[in-house]
Amino acid sequence: MGANAASADANADADLDQAVQAARINAARDTLLFTLARAEALLKRLGGPAKEADKSLPPGFLVEIMSVREQAEEALASNDVSSRATWTQWALEERGQAESRANALFTQAASNPAALRDLRTHLNKWRYIERLIEQLDPAYHQGRSDVGGVA
DSSP, rough: HHHHHHHHHHHHHHHHHHHHHHHHHEEOOOOOOOOHHHHHHHHHHHOOOOOOOOOOOEEEEHHHHHHHHHHHHHHHHHOHHHHHHHHHHHHHHHHHHHHHHHHHHHHTTOOOOOOOHHHHHHHHHHHHHHHHHHHHOOOOHHHHHHGGGOO
């Protein structure tokens, strides 16, 4: 192998390393910018259960969210702007409450590690709310809607 080929290989490796590092930086940036992603990362850092390992939800929530989604889907299918706005407002309020509750649970987890399991359950619920917001607003993007609570 000639010197030019070795140099080209080294440059390709350096470019790949830079691309991988840039991807990691972008992923970290997204985690810090988006409230739910930040909460997920902090829960993981504190040793709490991963969302893949614990899919629990608060009692009664699954039935509630299924009913809400059904009504929201009806509003979407009928192009009922008023009903869609009502469900969007409901979901945004639920998201605000979810963020406040997560903050309280993180505070509890500092002195009570058992609170990490409750936090996992709560973050699972929060993800359902985020999916509803996405369904109600096809233009939704966390970068526009989640940062700083701007809806």
